[in-house]
Amino acid sequence: MEKDRKISNLDYFSDLVSGDKEMILEIIDTFLTQIVDESGILYKAIIDIDYKTIKTSSHNMKSTLSIVGAVSLLPLLNEIEDLAIEESNIETISEQTNDLKIYIKRIVEEIKEDRENYI
Numbered sequence: 001m002e003k004d005r006k007i008s009n010l011d012y013f014s015d016l017v018s019g020d021k022e023m024i025l026e027i028i029d030t031f032l033t034q035i036v037d038e039s040g041i042l043y044k045a046i047i048d049i050d051y052k053t054i055k056t057s058s059h060n061m062k063s064t065l066s067i068v069g070a071v072s073l074l075p076l077l078n079e080i081e082d083l084a085i086e087e088s089n090i091e092t093i094s095e096q097t098n099d100l101k102i103y104i105k106r107i108v109e110e111i112k113e114d115r116e117n118y119i
Helices: 011-016 021-048 051-067 071-086 090-118
Strands: none
Touching: 011 021, 021 051, 021 090, 051 071, 071 090
């Protein structure tokens, strides 16, 4: 994934709500809360080696990230979810989640920056 290229893209839900700034802000705020919560659940599940929660959390994150156009992360989340289903390779899951952390931090920064355009 290119460092300079944005991961997120708010065009989808902006179009979906016909550019309604209040609704866009509400979606952004919901996203920011959900992604932080879901990430925390995933990270804790990895520490606890809780494959069921890793699977559920990584699956939920796909929907959360899709709404902000971060579809480039879906293959990584699919792989984490698949490994959790197999209940194996916690080391690989942990490594992939470390990559995911970097991307999520970047997405949160992008979304917070984009949020300023709707205030």
